[in-house]
Amino acid sequence: MRKLLTGMMICLLAAGASYGADDVIKIGFFNCLTGQNAFGGQLELEGAELAHAEIPEVLGKKIELIVVDNKSDKVEAANAVTRLIDRDKVNAIIGTYGSSLAIAGGEVAETAGIPVMGTSCTNPLVTLHKRFYFRACFIDPFQGSGAATYAIRSLGFKKAAILTDVANDYSVGLSSFFKQAFSKLGGQVVSEMRYQSGDQDFTAQLTEIISKKPDIVFLPAYFSEGAIILKQAKELGATFRFMGGDAMDNPEVVTLGGEAVEGFMHTTFAYDPSMKDMNPVAQNFTEKWKKAHPNKDPNVNAALGYDAYILIADAIRRAGSADPAHIRDALEQTKDVPTVTGITTMNATHDAEKELGIVEIRNGKKLFIGTIKPEV
């Protein structure tokens, strides 16, 4: 009760108690629609729009989805969230791709007391010490550990190399967690090479890695760079396997990488259009998506955009009110909500607890292999 009261106080103080017209609930959506990460943000927006079309109202009130671009830029991200809260008076916010953007936006939402549902910002720092930030995705330590578990336990690989984008928080984090887990499980990391976002020639790093003869290379890159790296590795005669994270989950990987991505594996959320036994929510999502975008396969970003919306709508329904503080408290109680990427439960650190999937590219198509239980 006290929590609730303080939450309400914060809200009243912060936003002057007026949250738009009474018959409309406003959900803000901030994401990278332009700039470096536009590919991820766009897909998440399309996912959220799909969910919005499906659940256009809750508690008998119309939901309005207000979209703001953060230009893949931190200052802009903070501005975008401020704008959503103060100008548009949103009740809750969805976003974003890119953990550093989520962090910048999160600080604003935190002081204003508006709940935010992260889409694919997987860095642990996003929700650290935050009362109002939640996310529909799992976090990188979980994913890195899962990748190491799969490489050692299921594939029997002992020697790994790591190729990290040192300027990318996602890549750095995932590499570090993979390395810890891989060593703990008895594997050996034989080479750690780095590059910087924007680089396009990776031949030096790859030549170096090839000379160390690893069994597997962990490559937590964004898909566009990742595909090019795989191509260059093939050109240099690399015969080992590559493994990446959820940022490689994009239909374009195959288009960009061609034959070079054959056999590439990556961890991801437990959703893929190639899945055999899809849960009903995922089935519905896939059908609706194919109707809306006949030429484009859905991916996890689209799914997470959709899930984030569903989780917020669900929280509003349970809260029985569109008051931001009530939504926040309801989000905290999220338990066993069926979403596209599996049954979602919010844990104590506001991260979604869900299953980790593994995907492999075979014959130019993504194939959902199954789910993994990280051991460390």
Added chain:
Amino acid sequence: MNKKTRNFILNAIALAALVAFLAWAPANLDRYRLRIINLIAINAILGLSLNLIYGMTGMFSLGHAGFMAIGAYVSALLILTAEQKTAMWILEPIMPWLLPLHTPFIVSLIAAGLVAAFFGLLIALPVLRLGGDYLGIATLGFAEIIRILIVNLTPVTNGSLGLKGIPAHTDLWMSYGCLFVVLIFMIRLMKSNFGNVLRAVRDDEIAARTMGINTFRTRVLAFTIGSFGGGLGGALMGNLITAIDPKMFMITQTYSLLMIVVVGGLGSITGSIIGAVLITTMLEWLRIVENPLTIGSFHIPGIPGMRMVIFSVLLILVIIFRREGIMGTREFSWDWFFPKEKNDKKGKREISAKEGGDVR
């Protein structure tokens, strides 16, 4: 009433109006507007400090983002509590000597400026022997090296993860207070003999040298003061956004400061302020063009990227049609609002018009 008293009264009124506005704004404007008003002050501080280096002294520097980065990190490391630091360094443990550092905000601001100035001095000593564009390239290289170091030195800077949870110390009083101090300092500086020396070095270095000015020392001093401003601005920015990472301090950051300075007018203090207001608000205001529009039954979806297209076109137009920037090298003066008194101003005007000519 003579002109001095008149100007004094007008200045006092303007200042009082600003203070009144600052007192009124936090309760009456939304946070979005407040953030932009804050950003204007920070950009003005940064613009002024770059203008001191480039506009006033004629040193083409592309290194300002580097000084901002230094300032932002120094300030953040000094403000964050040991508890926050331990929680944030999730990849590699933080250097133990950084943990106990904890100072008040003002101290961190000054430290940010001083460390940036120290680096400014360090880089100035070798590279200021270069001239023209070469200096620009060398300073750009320096800024990039700073960024790469921040990315890689995880135990000190937390690498690409950046720092977050910086308390939002930058409020209107703080940012405009700093701007006020910087502004007074700049006006004083440019009116002093040192200001004349700077202009002399800019307009004709060789002539200045023959007149016995130690041009190298002058340039080093101006560069160091300018980098202090860069560090200060970076620190304020970090405390406004409350989270920083190395990506914020790319070359594009320097470009936007350069735009502020050049659009406002190189060598004009007033110009930098106008440039900061104009560029900052313009970038925000242009967001409209990316929002979806509905006119009657006709729906235009938002076009991402359109904002920067229009912004760049406007920028090119401003530069083509007002090549010296809005103010040139002129400064604001209350005389603009009063009819000319007899013939006392005329001579001065002509001189200042001449000065506005060639800036190398």
Added chain:
Amino acid sequence: MTLNMFVQHTVNALGLGSLYGLIAIGYTMVYGILRLINFAHGDIFMLGAYFVFFTTIQFKLPWELGVAIAILGATICGLLVDRIAYRPLRSAPRISALISAIGVSFFLENLATVVFTGMPRAVVQPPWLMRPILLGEVRLVPLGIMVPVISFVLVALLLWIVYKTKPGLAMRSISFDIETTRLMGVSVDKIIALTFALGSALAALAGIMWALRYPRVEPFMGVFPGFKAFIAAVFGGIGSIPGAMVGGVILGFVEIMSIAFFPTLSGYKDAFAFILLIIILLVRPTGLMGEKLEEKI
């Protein structure tokens, strides 16, 4: 490091460096004549790559035609940039032109985002260009050999134009003294336009080869290569065409070899390049092959 690895690194460095060099030439030519850092050059490079993507991959034109259209298109864009954004500022302070160049660069990048979307597009590499050739343990693909060879041939051709033809003479003359050249009856604007045309055509060619080598196109693909190429131009001595090529190759070697010799410091790769840049500037302020500039009094 084994000999094989060293040779492999050398091959890689040569491929990357010659592309840097090719882009650097555009910077160096414009700078030599106008003392303007043409920030939009990297974006002309990007347009060249996009044009070839659309002609050969989207519209399936034969590659000869596609390449020709791409070069022509990029050249026209280069000329338009000069005409619209730089020519009105010829007599203005140099910084105005520089800001205009930054503006053009922003404009082209964001226009490309609006028109082509931000999604990277895949470039299909012709299989015969990618068939591996094994020399001992060193792996080569025909494309890897072609890129440096074509680059060096193009530079030779350009040097011939600049040093053996009349317009070339005019170009050199303008870079020496623009006003005197005008007095001699040379149509300065036309020669400057020709410089932009040549530079843009080379940028387009570099863009095409880059897109083949690193097979994707996206609106911001020109930013980093442009930046690097500019550094290469300064390395070699800005204003000097052979210098640009040499600078490009050196930069390619610095980037690749710093990783080869200090693998644990691979995150600092670009820092090595910048430190070397600053050292070169301090020791030889006009670059390796640049002419000594006398200060005019």
